[in-house]
Amino acid sequence: MTAPHVTLGEVLLPESGAKQTDKIRERRIAVCGACLQKTDRRQKQPPVLIRSQSVEEVLPCRVMASASIPVYNSSNNPLENSSNHNASRESLKMEPLADCSLLPGEERIIDKDIIYICPFSGALKGKVFITNYRLYFKSADADPAVTLDVPLGAIGRVEKMGGASSRGENSYGLDITCKDMRNLRFALKQEGHSRRDIFDILFKYAFPLSHGLLLFAYLSQEKFEENGWSVYKPMEEFRRQGLPNDKWRVTFINANYELCDTYPTILVVPFKATEEDLRKVCTFRSRGRIPVLSWIHRENQAVICRCSQPLVGMSGKRNKDDERYLDLIREANGTAKLTIYDARPSVNAVANKATGGGYEGDDAYQNAELVFLDIHNIHVMRESLKKLKDIVYPNVEESHWLSSLESTHWLEHIKLVISGAIQVADKISGGNSVVVHCSDGWDRTAQLTSLAMLMLDSHYRTLRGFQVLLEKEWISFGHKFANRIGHGDKNHADQDRSPIFVQFIDCVWQMTKQFPTAFEFNERLLVTILDHLFSCRFGTFLYNCESARDTNELRSKTVSLWSLVNSDLSFYQNPFYTPESNRVLYPVASMRHLELWVTYYIRWNPRIRQQQQSPVEQRYIELLALRDEYLKKLEELQLSDSSPNSSHLSNSSTPNAASPTQHVTHLHTPF
Amino acid sequence: MTAPHVTLGEVLLPESGAKQTDKIRERRIAVCGACLQKTDRRQKQPPVLIRSQSVEEVLPCRVMASASIPVYNSSNNPLENSSNHNASRESLKMEPLADCSLLPGEERIIDKDIIYICPFSGALKGKVFITNYRLYFKSADADPAVTLDVPLGAIGRVEKMGGASSRGENSYGLDITCKDMRNLRFALKQEGHSRRDIFDILFKYAFPLSHGLLLFAYLSQEKFEENGWSVYKPMEEFRRQGLPNDKWRVTFINANYELCDTYPTILVVPFKATEEDLRKVCTFRSRGRIPVLSWIHRENQAVICRCSQPLVGMSGKRNKDDERYLDLIREANGTAKLTIYDARPSVNAVANKATGGGYEGDDAYQNAELVFLDIHNIHVMRESLKKLKDIVYPNVEESHWLSSLESTHWLEHIKLVISGAIQVADKISGGNSVVVHCSDGWDRTAQLTSLAMLMLDSHYRTLRGFQVLLEKEWISFGHKFANRIGHGDKNHADQDRSPIFVQFIDCVWQMTKQFPTAFEFNERLLVTILDHLFSCRFGTFLYNCESARDTNELRSKTVSLWSLVNSDLSFYQNPFYTPESNRVLYPVASMRHLELWVTYYIRWNPRIRQQQQSPVEQRYIELLALRDEYLKKLEELQLSDSSPNSSHLSNSSTPNAASPTQHVTHLHTPF
Incomplete structure (x- = not known):
């Protein structure tokens, strides 16, 4: 027994004294x-x-x-x-x-x-x-x-x-x-x-870009076994969703970024909407970001569409093409109402009219209901995270921790984002299509659609599926990573910067905490993603949109973050993962169930150091190894033994135990 | 996919859809x-x-x-x-x-x-x-x-x-x-x-006691396989600690509760202290609760002694016998300083002089250092829990949850109790003996000594060891359960009532959360204990002290709670438990690491319903079952097979896998 230095209220967790398997020991971390x-x-x-x-x-x-x-x-x-x-x-x-x-x-x-x-x-x-x-x-x-x-x-x-x-x-x-x-x-x-x-x-x-230099991603000579740029292929992903079908078609109208320069080249739109319709709708949506399909429910055919705000303006302009277009979306699976989720607080939506924007009025969009989700804008989120930093770095505010945390409003914002996504997912589960937008449709909209898809579609909860989700909803649909993060740019006070993507990853982390067996990936993946969001070592999060990536030959000149990740998948795997293909996850979006992501936000503080691996995870991995060892011996015995006793071994896993066996196929060396 | 009713910010967690083993299904809970x-x-x-x-x-x-x-x-x-x-x-x-x-x-x-x-x-x-x-x-x-x-x-x-x-x-x-x-x-x-x-x-x-009726524990005719009253045998427990030895002796001076009517009959005191010494010290300690040994460190021989405050009074009385007695405690393992932990805030300790109490002055106790632990009294704790109830029942305060929770100070009190216990445990680990007291030595003192012992001694972290800890530090040493809980008594406003034991169990729960593999018991045991703290179905928590229990023939006329628990041990077992005999647990006593025990305090709220069993726990139990199945098959094959291949099976668990095997011996049917 050792005597650590103890101060009131701040005691270091000792390193776990549990025995480790050789595999774990081999990779042990020395602090x-x-x-x-x-x-x-x-x-x-x-x-x-x-x-x-x-x-x-x-x-x-x-x-x-x-x-x-x-x-x-x-x-x-x-x-x-x-x-x-x-x-x-x-x-x-x-x-x-x-x-x-x-x-x-x-x-x-x-x-x-x-x-x-x-x-x-x-x-x-x-x-x-x-x-x-x-x-x-x-x-x-x-x-x-x-x-x-x-x-x-x-x-x-x-x-x-x-x-x-x-x-x-x-x-x-x-x-x-x-x-x-x-x-x-x-x-x-x-x-x-x-x-x-x-x-x-x-x-x-x-700040190389402010000095005419290249970002490091363009200088890196790293080589990986896997090519991460091949992770996301839009047509493949749409086909996985069962698209195109008789209600939804693929359009290449944006192949040269002529319809919308911040959208990807391949879009899915209502079958009945002509290219001409799309061009007309384009004039009535901010930055030309027309409503397009992001996800379709295999059974009930309800869809998540995303777009930017309509250009209603102070005079309350209407656009018949836009109205008809939204009705085509509703019509596609034959439900009576389309729900439009405007991510903003209603006052913000009203205020946007002054600069030509606005929201879908009741009169104009008769078969639609509009719901405001009260999520604040990039400036509010930036200030909130700044306040959070103030109370956690370098010293964590201890004496009024809970009220200080509350006063940052960070968890409250997280709650509103998750609540909004739950509403989207629930509407879809109920068979009703939805359209999601905020102002430009690249911040809050991406948060809502991708979180809702994570709740609805278990594929996105796998390691590769999650990469697809990020590539699709965030990267290809033009979340302005360059502006929000300010890669290589010296203007630290730029008002365009905001931790919207960090906030999204935090929401994902909250979901993994509430559903610890539902995600194939672990917390390491989320932290790695956020580290390389900033690092500029990989091309993945560079630039604001696909057109800029093409211009700068990103895919040929830089390495994808997924090359790193997919070359060492086991490091990012959650040992508790249990695939459940038809389960919709509804996290609890109440303050009592949301936690501050201490292992990310406070990781620099040595007093908050978390155990490298939870003892439960460690025990589980040990048990998996033991199970595998037995299985191997069984197989060996089976080979050497021709007695009738061994014949039933081929069916050695019981039906109830199917899931552990199932996921172990790719988990036998999690470390 | 089903569509639950969703309201903003309050979404029910769906029941886990994970496949369950037959064992689990057999015992499935229907809500x-x-x-x-x-x-x-x-x-x-x-x-x-x-x-x-x-x-x-x-x-x-x-x-x-x-x-x-x-x-x-x-x-x-x-x-x-x-x-x-x-x-x-x-x-x-x-x-x-x-x-x-x-x-x-x-x-x-x-x-x-x-x-x-x-x-x-x-x-x-x-x-x-x-x-x-x-x-x-x-x-x-x-x-x-x-x-x-x-x-x-x-x-x-x-x-x-x-x-x-x-x-x-x-x-x-x-x-x-x-x-x-x-x-x-x-x-x-x-x-x-x-x-x-x-x-x-x-x-x-x-309120049967207020109406001349018996508590239900005296009417119950329940029979169990085990007799819980035999769980704790003081001499056995002292022998387990290596007592008596050449420095510490067992005294029966209190066999008839004549020295101290709220102490148990068997006490351990310094070898050099005579019965006469004990009687003299008795006059200088509140309620005659003299310092006695509660726990001794096997290697370094440092001890935890507990007692009540010295009767210093306004005039600052001294007592040479008491001073010498404390020095005998220090002397026993040959260290230079004895640390006296006074659980109270120093102002309270000073205030107690007015009613004849007080604390050990520097002049009088020259080889001792006195440390105040700033833990508030029973009234403060009662009001704190009342405030907590106000914000969680029936409705949970959502809009300012964190600051509301902070304003109850409940977690802050938990923190101070745990911090105090850490200091005690750390001092002992460092080889220095300690004396712990508050005013009477039956509330805060019991919290501190039992938590410190839980940190220091892994035996108390087992299912039966924890029962011994409660029987010893709380029940036998006279925590006034009857007054604090008010069993069968109508005087709800009695100022003697206070949730001191609830608070202790909360501290234990906090430790189990921070060390999920260190405790043999699960949360169910803690909730069961608190339920029967109130229920009056068992005799375990009745009366204030052993003398009252003897008078009322408690052990012969009522059933022990441990009879229930030990007749179905597997129900209270933590599947992740990994015995580690020499590990001292230092929980982190900072606000960021303490959680509200939602599954106890808010369990009546259907919106806060937690999953019956964590999916990780479920997966782990499935895997244990699968491992056992393989092991059984291996054994079968070994019996029927005489080929050389099977010879190494007798050594089938690798050294690294020893701990899972070890704890599975009593865990193979955790459900």
Whole structure:
């Protein structure tokens, strides 16, 4: 028994003392610093360095100065001309640095002695080095060493802290605001403007698009077994849904993005709507985002359509084509009413009339009912997450935690999004088609349709199905990832930025918590997705829409995140997964059942460290292994034995036990 | 796919659609009413009717008028004299009533047509019947029927609602406040004072001690396979701890409760302390509750001692015997400092001087350090739980749930109790002995010592070990159950009542949530314990102390709750349990990691209904069954096969899989 240091109300969970199988032990995580860096002793090619420490692993630390890694060469130093101080020159000396392996295509730019002002461990002397992909820091004195490994893509803002006149220890340096709920503060020696070079380099490489440079995804030379770009094929996905059919047809009217430049090329529309109809409807919908089919219910043929708001304006304009078009949607499965879900609060919908938008009036759309879902806009969500960051980083507000959490309204927003999606899913289950829109139909609309589809369609709850869902509802339908995240862009205060996709992934996480056996993927996948939402290592979340991706040859020049994921699927698999194809999931959208996603939002805080793997998960995996071992022995015995006793073994799994066996086929080595 | 009725923000979780094994199906729970009554189709003798619907089961509904069940006989009707109205007479007619089986010894007293004002389903006509043990209601019209099954012991207060002059539908009737977080409201016809008889009977049988009647535990004729009274044998438990030894001796000075009438008969004290010393110390400790050993650390010999406050008083009295005695405790394992944990806030400890109490001053106790743990008193806890009830019953406060929950301070109190226990456990792990007290040493002290022991000693985390812990730290050491719960007593406003034990069980639940594999028992056991804390069906929680139990011949005249539990152990077993004998559990006592125990406090609300069994638990049990099946087949094959291949089967479980095998020995039929 050991005696941990205990302070009132904050006690670290000890590492699980449970026995581990060899498989698990082999991949055991060594925690090597207060900043949660973990090191895996396993060797692997190509070296992959992943940074979401609470659920992933950092791969083996190698000597930097190996042959395959470019050593700094002053002749191509971009700062050569500006680095006219001795201090700078000194700092540009590149030593071999242990403990970090570079990605193929990653290049070292600078390294420098620095002090990391760790909010948990205090000031730590060490060395920082910056590549075209990451900022890496390792402390010199602390034992275990504190390391930081931050993709430059996760950096939202870099500021100089403390001027020439500033006094006090460690007051001169850099302040870095990250997009992933943390801030970093570094101090340097004040003599000789020692921070100038590192600031300039960081500013340039963290915001390459603002400096005429390429995003790292275009420089990466990573190779994977799988090609993630082939995960989503629109026609295949529509065929899986039973489309086209006699009520719904595929149109290529947008093949050149001429109907709508933020939509994908392949669209599904009512069979009776002509191309001419589509063009007319296009004029009455914001950004030309006409109502198109996203999902159809196999049995009752109810559909989820998505679009942008109608261009009603102050004068209350009507458009017969739009009205007829929506009625075609209703008519397709023969129900009396079409439900239009406007994601916005009704006051916002009314206010949009002033800028030409609005909502479907009762008079104009007689066979439709309009329901407002009261979900707030991107600005409200951005401010809400900012407030959440304020109460969790660096220190978690403890004395009034619950009311502080409430005052961020984050969970309340989550609740409204999930509630809205439940209403969509329930309407569909009841056989009624729905049209979902917000203002432009690329933020709240994507949240609602994709969550409703996740509730309705178990395919999207599989590892590959979930990738399809993201590719389809978010990427191909033009959620403005570039604007919302600001990849490579220095304008941190851009009002277009907003954590809409983060909020969606949080909603998915809430569902996985409420239905722990319903999803094939685990929390690691969700955190990995959010990490690479920012990292710019993969092309997956770059650009606002398909037309921009085509222009920039994204698929041929970058690697897909799904290449990484699908090359190591077992790492992202939920051992408890039990396929149930016809089950509609209705999560409970009440405040008592929603939880803050602590393992994502508060993962940088070492006091909140969660166990790497839940003991229940661990026990389950052990039991799976044991079951497999027995099965193997049974088979061996069966081979060597011809007695009548062994004949029934071919039917060794009972009907009741079918599901565990079923999912074990792809789970026998979850670790 | 079905379409549930959906309202914004409140959606029912659908029943899990996962396939179940036959074993599970056999015991499947049928939910038969909005008030959460569940019916098990299994038949069993003796009929046991359990009422904690969210985790237990109500046993098969039988016809009431069976031969073994006493039919109402007007000649022994206790209300014969007072029931002089036609309405009353009519109501006293006893019909055979289906759907409820009586306990052996349970007798019907009255049944009556009544309206249950269900807060969730509205007014429901039906019939209520009252026995000497319970109030049972079944609706006549609702489909499925709504039933209530409330042990009279759970009733805290019965009031008449609406006077002769009251108007309005269903305004005349009874208001029942329960001790288990719910209220019940019944309406009757206003004509002929129809509520008088039922009010009188309920008042008399719900509060038997206030009416010269016996508690039901003394009337029950239940028989069980196991005798729960043999679970705890003090000498055996001390021997398990390695006591007595050369530093600690067993004393029988309290054999006749002459030293301290609220202590058990067998005490462990420092070897060097004479009986005379104990008598002297006794004079300086509130209620004579001297410091005695509760637990000793096998390796480092650090001990947890418990006692009441020293009688310091306003004048700051000292007592050399007490000071020397505490130093003997410190001395026993040779450490320099003894830590005294005073559970109270320091201001309360100071205030206690005014009534003769106080705390150990620095000057007097030179080798001791005193730490105040800031846990509030019984009155604060009572009011806190009342506030919690206000926000969860009947309706859960949704719009400001988090801040409302915070304003009850319930979780904050839980946090302080757990934090205190962590400090005790940590001090012990570090090899230092501690003395724990509050004012009298029977409320907060019991919470702290028993929680610390649960953290330190894995034996108490087993099903039987937990029973020993409760019998020892709570029951034998005189937690005033009779006063705190008010068994059979009509004085609902008694200031001595307080949910201290409920709060402790909540702390245990928090630990089971944070360490899901560390406890052999499941949540059902905790809820069952709390149900029978109130029910008066078992003798376990009756009376304030051992001397009162002896006087009232409790062990010979009543049945122990552990008789029920230990006769069906598998029902209370946690399938994930993994024994780990040397692990000290340090739960995280921060607000972010503490949860409201929704499945206990909000279990009456049908909207909060939790899944009967978590799908993960279900999957795990299925897998255990499958593993066992394979193992059985392997054994069969081994018997019939003499080939060399089968020889290694005797060693069929690998070292890594040892723990699953280990705990399966008593888990192979968890259902």
